[in-house]
Amino acid sequence: MLDLVLKGGRVLDPGRGVDLSADVGFRDGKVAAVEPSIPKDAAREVVDAAGLVVTPGLIDLHTHVYWGGTSLGVDADAIALRGGITTFVDAGSAGAGNFHGFRRHVIERSNSRILCYLNISFAGIYGFSKNVMVGECSDIRLCDAREAVACGKEHADLIVGMKVRIGRLAGGTSGVAPLDIALEAADRLQLPCMTHLDYPPPGRFEVIPRLRPGDVLTHCYKPFPNDIRQGDGHVRADIKAARARGVVFDIGHGMGALDYEVARAMIAEGFLPDTISSDVHTLCVDGPAFDLLRTLSKFLCLGMTLEQVVTAATSAPAAAIGRPELGSLAVGAIGDATVLQERAGSFDYVDSLGRTMTGDRRLFCRGLVRSGIWTANEEQDLG
Incomplete structure (x- = not known):
């Protein structure tokens, strides 16, 4: 039995050349599975990540x-x-x-x-x-x-x-x-x-x-x-x-x-x-x-x-920093993940000199997995 599954997201793990739609399972604080589909009843907790990006x-x-x-x-x-x-x-x-x-x-x-x-x-x-x-x-x-x-x-x-x-x-x-x-x-x-x-x-x-x-x-x-x-x-x-x-x-x-x-x-x-x-x-x-x-x-x-x-x-x-067990969704790696939403729109960004740039995208965090434990971002205003 898995402790947690992030289901249906775009799994983006560029350090391993991975970019695909998949489910990510966690057990005992580590990544336990990255598979096209993991049954919902195989985990104690399931988080719907459809339409979101799952990264290390x-x-x-x-x-x-x-x-x-x-x-x-x-x-x-x-x-x-x-x-x-x-x-x-x-x-x-x-x-x-x-x-x-x-x-x-x-x-x-x-x-x-x-x-x-x-x-x-x-x-x-x-x-x-x-x-x-x-x-x-x-x-x-x-x-x-x-x-x-x-x-x-x-x-x-x-x-x-x-x-x-x-x-x-x-x-x-x-x-x-x-x-x-x-x-x-x-x-x-x-x-x-x-x-x-x-x-x-x-x-x-x-x-x-x-x-x-x-x-x-x-x-x-x-x-x-x-x-x-x-x-x-x-x-x-x-x-x-x-x-x-x-x-x-x-x-x-x-x-x-x-x-x-x-x-x-x-x-x-x-x-x-x-x-x-x-x-x-x-x-x-x-x-x-x-x-x-x-x-x-x-x-x-x-x-x-x-x-x-x-x-x-x-x-x-x-x-x-010499910690290859971090920054990866390889099976056996430390069970950390970030669930992102990439939003289109008009966003103002300022550099260190006060110059403003209007960008068309921004990344928002929908939740974190830390050592296999899910924490949702409950903030209503993610802007």
């Missing part, structure tokens, strides 16, 4: 969900359904000095799965609000590879990589040194490093060559001066070389990192993001980013296909 549970690779423990944290469970997210990857809200609190008070109590990049700063992101903005890497004394490695080993079940924020805002006069320290810690832990780069110094020329295969450059479609285009609008040679050696390019929309002009140029040139993430936090959860589904919808309207945006929020982030 969406993974938001860049979020900030240390709610109550950091000033930028939002409540993962409060936005999971509207964002279609079954796995949140927190991008460095906590450092070694406060990770225990993140684990005990947020992660262990959450209905949503939360995995983490550990901030190389011992204090994590501690000064982030409309009125207070203190970069956690501006005091290099807070960046210690020994503390990060010890924390990474102790919490290896949750920590998927190192995170470092560098640039004039996040790092002050520390330059590229926090990145070098983060890379040392990541190497010792044998994990990737996610790098945020705001305004120089340091600049792209110092940062990009340091990134290794599997490392993530987030905010990859951000505006000038760390735009990945040359002055003529084409992709820079060092960016192409980084992708060729396996650097992962992530969106990380947030409040300042999606420029429609850059996005249109890159998509036209075929330089698509590897992963699409929201970088949701307190200063962008009410716009311009909102959540993962709003971000994915923007990229649908910018010219990416549904298959491409689903890949960028399922199998691609799962690979980036």
